[in-house]
Amino acid sequence: VPAVIVTLFTFVTTIMSAQSCGQTGIDPMEIFGLIVMLIVAAFAQIAQVKLFFIAGIVAVACGLAGDVMNDFKAGAVLGTNPRAQWIGQAIGGIVGALVAAAVMVALVTAYGPDAFGPDKSFVAAQASVVATMVSGIPSVPWFVGGFIAGIVMYWLGIPAMMIGLGVYLPFYMSLTAFLGSCVKLAYDKWAARRDATAGLSDEEKAAKDAAFQEQGLVVASGLLGGESIVGVILAFVSVGLSLLG
DSSP states (O other), X not given: OHHHHHHHHHHHHHHHHHHHHHHHSOXXXXXXHHHHHHHHHHHSOOOHHHHHHHHHHHHHHHHHXXXXXXXHHHHHHHTOOHHHHHHXXXXXXXXXXXXXXXXXXXXXXXXXXXXXXXXXXXXXXXXHHHHHHHTOOSOHHHHHHHHHHHHHHHHXXXXXXXXXXXXXXXXXXXXXXXXXXXXXXXXXXXXXXXXXXXXXXXXXXXXXXXXXXXXXXHHHHHHHHXXXXXXXXXHHHHHXXXXXX
C-alpha cells in the first residue's frame, strides 16, 4: 500500500511542481514530499527512517520535474533540439544524483551532522520541517486552517503559493527577497525617469529594461550559486586536509 501511494502521488506532485514553476518560478518540492509522507503515515505504520526516505524520494522527483520544465521552456525559446535536450536532461539527472550524494557526504564529514538545523551553520529549513512532521502534525487545527485558507486564496486568484513560502521560510530569507524587490522597484522608477528625460522611445525603453532584468538575474543567481559553491569547496578542502592529517 505505501509503495502504491508513493508511486501515484509522485505522478500528481510532479505535475504540481511543473505548474508551480511555471506560475511562480518556485518549486516547493519539500512541501510535496511532506504531503505524501503524511498521507502514507495515515494509512500505514512505517518507521520514521522510511518516512524520511519517502519524503526525500518525492521531493527529489518534484525538484527534477520542475527543473526539467524550466529547461525545456528555455530550450523552446532558444530553439534547442528537444531530443538532444532530453538526452542531456537524462544524463544530468544521473550525474547530478552522484554529485549530490558526494557533496552531502563531504559536508557532513567536514562540518558534522550537528551543523544542520535551525540556528546552525546550515539552516536546512526543509529538513527541519520534515523532522517535525515525521513525528506527527504539531497542530492539526492550524494545519487544517492553512489548508483551507490556501484553497480559498487559490479560488480568489491570490498567490497562495508565494504567501505560504513566505511563512514557511526563515525570516531572514523572506526579508532578503523583500529588500531585493525594493531595490529593483527603486531602480525601475529611476530608470523610467531617466529614460523620459533622455527622450527615448517606448521600444528603446523596453529594450533597456529587458537588458537590465537579464543582468540583474545573472548577478542574483551568481550571489546565490557562488555562496553555495564556496561552501562546498571549503568542505572538500576541510575533508582533504583531515585525510592528509
